[in-house]
Structure formats: structure tokens, C-alpha cells
Amino acid sequence: MSSRSRVILALVVGLLLGLSLSVASRVVADRSPADASPVPAGAAALPWKDARLLAEVMQRVHDNYVDPVEDHQLMQNAVRGMVEALDDHSTFLTPDEFDDMKVSTSGTYAGIGVEVVPGKGGVSVVGRMAGSPAERAGIRTGDVIVRIDGVAVDPANLDAAIARMRGPEGSSIRLGVRREGAAALLEFQVERAHVQLQSVAAELLTPDYGYLRITTFTDTTATELEQAVAKLEHSRNRKLEGFIIDLRNDPGGVLDAAVQIADDFLDHGTIVSAEGRASDAKFRIEAKPGDITNGARLVVLVNGGSASASEILAAALHDNHRATLIGRRTYGKGSVQTIMPLTDGQALKITTSRYFTPAGVSINGVGINPDVALEGPEQPPAELDSLDYLLAPAGSAPTLVTRDPQVSVALQALSSHTGAVAAGAGAVTAR
Secondary structure, three states: OOHHHHHHHHHHHHHHHHHHHHHHHHHHHOOOOOOOOOOOOOOOOOOHHHHHHHHHHHHHHHHHOOOOOOHHHHHHHHHHHHHHOOOOOOEEEOHHHHHHHHHHHHOEEEEOOEEEEEEOOEEEEEEEOOOOHHHHHOOOOOOEEEEEOOEEOOOOOHHHHHHHHOOOOOOEEEEEEEOOOOOOOEEEEEEOEEEEOOOEEEEEOOOOEEEEEEOOEOOOHHHHHHHHHHHHHHHHOOOOOEEEEEOOOOOOEOHHHHHHHHHHHOOOOEEEEEEOOOHHHOEEEEOOOOOOOOOOEEEEEEOOOOOOHHHHHHHHHHHOOOOEEEEOOOOOOOEEEEEEEOHHHOEEEEEEEEEEOOOOOOOOOOOEOOOEEOOOOOOOHHHHOOHHHHOOOOOOOOOHHHHOHHHHHHHHHHHOOOOOOOOOOOOEOOO
């Protein structure tokens, strides 16, 4: 073995030894004195052959790969591969990825307040948050951002464009925008500000029934939903008879948000339970008395894009006989991930629990079958992903019920008083 290989092996062995000893000491420290027992034989044993293999592979790649690769990058790749090989939802997060994760869960960031998708020659604005810097500057839905601070936008790299639009609060950004009907490129100077992501939208469908759309679950989603219900009821100066909760294409998010929303509509019953190896990965959450709608009828719209926290909410309302599920079978993500910060701004997102519906069923890889299955073509996901699409300004387009046949079906279920699940109805399937 070369001297360099021996150095790498020594570093890897040292790292693994440190990890082994820290894990062993933690096992002892977490036990009460009465339960303490000797560390099992081999707990701090070092996998020498595996350490040697890793050092040998790093050396061969370093010396023979067609392009030069730094040892730091090789180790980062090794860590990422180790974690991502566990399952489809565990991953290693770089500092930038960890920052993005914090934005998606907290629901707040410093930026200009637009929703964008890849477009022709840039990124297309499909949503604009009310009161955002983009709205104040005159950016419109349908605009295509083709240059940011004089640099062309690559539509194939959406994440890079989003990252460039974010920045310190109070800083400025210069956008080159192509607008339909405008002969020349438009220039906008936009000052970044604190932006609150909007994850809930609401609309009154009839004098008696409201519509609630949840696009993702963040730390603020439950508060947004509670405010939306209060606003709809205030507009009628009375409690509404029913609500459609639209979870189509909602990929999930923060577990606590789904639990709180389920609790908002339940007076009692189990919301979700989970099993895992760590003590805090095992839990059962029960609903507390108090229903913000006073028992209004509920219909929940779901599809194959409804996952994770969306499925937790849908199952909680269904299994407690509180809502009818309409649509298509859900995605089937029955696990809980925990974010674990590491050194240098990095983090691990690893699966720590498997959760179970109130009926005690794991939906992982199976999904939830709705009570009423809808046939025909699925609505285009891109249209569902934007709140602006479903909530067009009054008078500028046909009503939501007219534009969206699935909402129409849900409203018919509510108004015909079929929006209550018969006791024992089984929409959840397992294999």
C-alpha cells in the first residue's frame, strides 16, 4: 500500500473509531443506572476490512479517474451514497440544500415573492404573492424572467435561478423580463424583502360551502388554514355547512402541520401513530376536543401526487369518519424523516419512523384508496401546482366549479349530504 493510501486509511480508521466510541458512550448515557449494562461486545469494534476497502477505492479513483477529483469531494460523495442507499427519502444535505430545506419547512425567506417554472429562454412566473416585492415592482403572472443581474437564466437549472432571486433582505436585484405583447425586453429593479410563502388558498363556492386548497405543509400552514376558514365564515356571518379540502399534488412537508390541521377538524380520536428505534421516533397523537367548523361536512380531494403529510391528514379525517375521500389513490409514503444538523452547516435527512393511520394501517408503497374513485384524464399537475390557477380573480374566468370537474364532483357530494363516511368504510388498503 502506498504512503498516501496509508494516510487515507488512518484518517478513515480514526473517523470510524471516533464514531464508534461516541455511539457506545451515548448508549450508556441514555440508560438509567438501574438499567445500565456493559456495552455489548463488539460495539466499539472497527470494521477494518471495510475501512481498508474505502481507502483503496478512494486511492484508485483519485489516481485513475478520467478527471481529477479532490479527496474532499470523494468523501462527500461517499457520505451521500451511504445515506441515500438506505431508502428513497433519506439524504445528505449540503449547506445550500439544508438552507433550502429550512425555507420549505419554515415557509419564510428573503426574496421577491414569485412562483416560477422552466419557460422558453428563462423561467416563467406562474404565481405572484400578494404584497410581494415582485408585485410592487410590476412583475406579472405570465412574464418570463430571462436575465438576472445581467446574466442569462438557464431554464434547465430552475434551482439556480431561484437561488439567485433570493438574497439578503433590503438588497436589490435587476431582472430582464420578456412579456407577451411587449416589443422589447423589460427591465425591473426589485428590492428583496421578507416573504411569507402561501400554502393555503380559500374560496367560497356557494353561500353554504367553502373550498380550501393546501399546496404544501409548512410551519405556518395550520395558522393559514384556520384564518382561511374564519375569513370564509366571516364573509357569510355564520358557520358554513361544508368544506372541500384539496390535497391534490400536495407532496407533504411538516408533520406537525398536518397533525394540527387534523386536530382542527376532529373532536376526538387518533390522528397518527409511529414506530421507530429511537425513543422520540415512537409516538401516538390524539385529537383534542374542539372542531373549528362545528362539525361541517368535509370532502377531501386526493390524487397520486398527494403524499406524506397529505396522506396523514387524509387518513386521519377518513378513519375517524370525518370526511369522504374523492379522487385517485394517493402516493403511498408511510415514513417520517428527521433533519439532523451536522458540522459546517450540513445536515442529514434520514427516515426515523414508519407511521400508521388511525386504523393501524401502514400505507407505505400502497397509498390510500378514495371512497369515490374518479375516472378519466388527470388534471395537468402544472395547473394544480399554482394557487393562482385555481383562484382566478372574480369575473376574469369561469368559476372554480366550472373550470375544475373534480371540484364539481366534490361539491355535489357535499350538497347531496353524502360527505360523511359510513362507519367502518375502508378506503385504506394494504398488502
